[in-house]
Amino acid sequence: MATGSAVASHDPKNDEFNPFLSMQDGFDTAADFLGLEGGVRDVLSMPDRELTVNVPVLMDDGTVRVFTGYRVQHNTLRGPSKGGIRFSPDVNLDEVRALSAWMTWKCSVVNVPFGGGKGGVICDPRTMSNGELERLTRRYTAAILDIIGPDRDVPAPDMNTNDQTMAWIMDTYSMHQRKTTTAVVTGKPLSIGGSRGRREATGRGVMISANEALKMIGKRPEDTRVVVQGSGNVGGLGAMLLHREGYKITSISDMYGYLVNDRGLDMPAVLAHLNANRTLEGYKEAEYATDGKAQLELDCDALVPAATENQITSENADRIKAKLIVEGANGPTTAIASQMLAARGVTIVPDILANAGGVTVSYFEWVQDRMGYFWTEEIVNSRLEQIMVTSFAEVRETAEKYKVDLRTGAYILSIGRVASVYRMRGLFS
Missing domain, CATH: 3.40.50.10860 (Leucine Dehydrogenase, chain A, domain 1)
Known part of the structure; x- marks a missing residue:
């Protein structure tokens, strides 16, 4: 384990809901596989x-x-x-x-x-x-x-x-x-230097990640029932894009409750209702329930937690029925729950890969602002897909090389790259 790291030794069970400790758990696991020396470990963990x-x-x-x-x-x-x-x-x-x-x-x-x-x-x-x-x-x-x-x-x-x-x-x-x-922030309106495709980028990255994961486990979108937690830019737009790809969205939630229809939701109609009423409640073509936690336990093939952190925990991991989880939110699955799900053979596309579409197109926006030349939405989406598909393949190859799950593979790949830069740059003194 790390010495002198940013987090003291702890009982993972007692600290399950501390997101920094969950992140640190993933970091330490990857650092062990990489054999990171103590000094590099300390620098990168703080x-x-x-x-x-x-x-x-x-x-x-x-x-x-x-x-x-x-x-x-x-x-x-x-x-x-x-x-x-x-x-x-x-x-x-x-x-x-x-x-x-x-x-x-x-x-x-x-x-x-x-x-x-x-x-x-x-x-x-x-x-x-x-x-x-x-x-x-x-x-x-x-x-x-x-x-x-x-x-x-x-x-x-x-x-x-x-x-x-x-x-x-x-x-x-x-x-x-x-x-x-203009380049001081990204996610701006188009009129002041925003990028086309930025608003949909995180949801699009989730959709691309789901497509790549299905190829890996041998399923097709049209045979995949999906539960989406969240209906904002990630959950709502991600669900719409998945719907267009042929996935059957059987449930989607907002902050008040969730809709469920086993035959599949008409996502354009659902989002139109949400935009008009600012709530999913009242949509006539699906049942509406207010117990948000129960939504995660619905029968489905794929689950997209796209709300906030600590949604899948040791308290409900055993009741999760999905065999594929694509993390649209940051840290939606605690470290303990992730281990429990992996032991059951559940495939998890981790947040640092699945929802990276947003930061990728933010990078595109930053580049466009700095050069004062803006791309078409087709170019933005094409370049985003290229990066997401390549990154998924690199994470999968890393996971197979080290015989670990995709989350650990993603941490090993990413931490290894940062550590390499640190060693190349050296320590300024």
Whole structure:
């Protein structure tokens, strides 16, 4: 095991729901297979930088509230930090640390020249007006201004943030720089330097990963019943793309409940209903239930957890019926649950591969912004598919070489690449 790592020795069972410890478990397993020397292990397991900021915001009622925000830069050996910013009441530092590390491994596994970063603000955007969210975003941006930039750290949307949020960040940064700097964030509106295909990119990556996984296990899309947890840019758009590929989507959820129809859902109609009503409830062509946890245990061939972390755990892993899991969210399966499922022969396409479509097209956006020339959506999608198919093959080959599952294979591949760069660059002193 690692010596002097960022996390002290622990009981994995007691700490199952700590996402940073789950990430560390995967890291340590891969580091053991790679035979990483202690110093390299310590460097790669620790974040480069962690910033905690207090963000005062003038609320609509005239009061001032102070929100806590974070930005963690895990690693910049291969390039600028890259990773989203989430607004949620559940944000905490260990979560942001884990997500930033997963971004390092994700960027490496698809071989784009970024390191990992992540940010978050503890707030409940559902209770805040658009004006309050704008003031929060701009003040948070000002607080982290010294550590972000096109060559340093490039934020992107994440949970409860979107292209408008990125526009506010870009504008705030640009005002301080006294010049328009579009490449400081990705996931922007097209009119200010966004990339075609970015909104669908994570869901498209999930679809491509599912296609490659089916080839590996000898199934066809038209014979595959899929349960999708989540209906946002990853779950909803991913389900739509899977539907177009011929998969039968039998269930999809939002934050309030889920729809189920064993004959298959008409995804265009489902998403039209969701867009019109902001909830899946009331859709007439399927049953609706509110016990979200039960959705994961529905009978299906493939499960796409595309909501948030710690959804498949030691408490429900034995009741998961899917033989294929394609992780659309970051860290949806705890380390213990992943081991339990692997022992049952369940194939898991890990998050750092399956949902890497988003960061891949974010890289495309960053490149386009820096050269001032923008690609067609067909070019974006073609290049994304090429990278995702190649990366899946490389992860599979690594897993077969070391006789491990796809998750461990992905960690071995990605960590090995970062460690190689560290040894090549050497230690500055």
